[in-house]
Amino acid sequence: MDFRFSPEDEALRQEAIDFTRKEWDPKGYGDGEGIYYGLSWDHENEDLESLVNEFEKKLVAKGWWTMHWPEEFGGKDAGIETQMAYREGMAYAGAPESLGGGLVAPVLMVAGQQWQKDYFLPKMASAEISYVSQGFSEPDSGSDLASLKTRAVKQGDNYVINGQKIWSTYRADWMHILTRTDPDAPKHRGITYLLMPLKDEKGDYLPGITVNAIPDALGRHRWDEIFLEDVKVPANNIIGEENRGWYAAMTTLSFERSNIQGPAMLLRILDQFIDYCRKIGRLGEQPLDNPVVRNQLANLRLEIETMRTLSFRVGWMQSKGDIPVKEASMTKFWGDQITQKVYLYLSQVLREYGNLLPTNKLKVPLPVNGFLNSNAFLSRTISVAGGTTEVQKNIIAQRGLGLPR
Secondary structure, eight states: OOOSOOHHHHHHHHHHHHHHHHHOOOTTSBOOSSTTSBSTTOTTOHHHHHHHHHHHHHHHHHTOTTTTSOGGGTSOOOOHHHHHHHHHHHHHHTOSOOSTTTTHHHHHHHHOOHHHHHHHHHHHHTTSOOOOEEEOOBTTBSTTGGGOOOEEEEETTEEEEEEEEEEEESSOSEEEEEEESOTTSOTTSSEEEEEEEOBOTTSOBOTTEEEEEEEOTTSOEEEEEEEEEEEEEEGGGEESSTTBHHHHHHHHHHHHTOOSHHHHHHHHHHHHHHHHHHHHGGGSOOGGGOHHHHHHHHHHHHHHHHHHHHHHHHHHHHHTTOOOSHHHHHHHHHHHHHHHHHHHHHHHHHGGGGGOOTTSSOOSOOGGGGTHHHHHHHGGGGGTTTSOHHHHHHHIIIIIHOOOO
């Protein structure tokens, strides 16, 4: 197995880095990639939303936004290795999300009805629809997602939905939602996957939908909890088959747990930290003179490279048509641990300097654009999002070691 990108993919990776550094300007809001790396998911900041969408439109013009889509849906059918090279370059340069369609487009391509493909995929391809809110988790059904209780009852040409969803993505007009349509079936069965409109043409929430903001640990509005009371959804909005939505959902989650951006982002932060320390050495204490710091930075670099190798294994399996289950869980578990470790250690070394914002008078570029300490605090939550550490360990034990449940 060759762990190097091909010359063509390496050239694309470097082009993505150069393009992002030229075209993406977060204007002091922090890095763009994900909820832990700045303010890009703060949907109360309309200016930043506009910046992100403007950047997405530039990716559309470059032909990069849907490079991973099959040609029949307007993409370039880029292979997994090409996608990974591109996403690694974008993440290293600090770009926002760099591929269109999120977690929904692949599921629609595989299990969606023709009208869903015709309506949603072109809008996703043009970045007109950047986000479709995920309606999976519930207050008592997160790690054990199959225990969800939100009910959908078939009445004529509609499903009538009652229940509650939590940790849903903001700024979306649609939600892809898991509902229980057969309460008597085993918990992994009797689940139906639906596309549910959230808002009307005026941008107001539809009748029966109540949305409350969920602030993060720093008080910023990042997610929503959504209450559904007798909400009618056309039966034709089903994804896949009735009572078999769990299997389509697993396609979604497999995309969520295959991550190459994580190690690239951490390597960038480590490089920013080292560059910052070298520049502030003239102003006083030089952290890099401390042999303990240098030793720990070397350890972090090795652990990031291990994370990258695990991510490559997931990508390699996907390129062969295999489904990485335990491998994706290993990547998720290790990535969570190392992300927390990197942020925590670097913030400890910088101490109060990790709280400096881009508006400070020190003319030195700041690691993570000044959000190092806040991100160290927020990184604690990543071992819950997308499947808790305990869930990942159970999957590894059962699927990897053959241990009983």
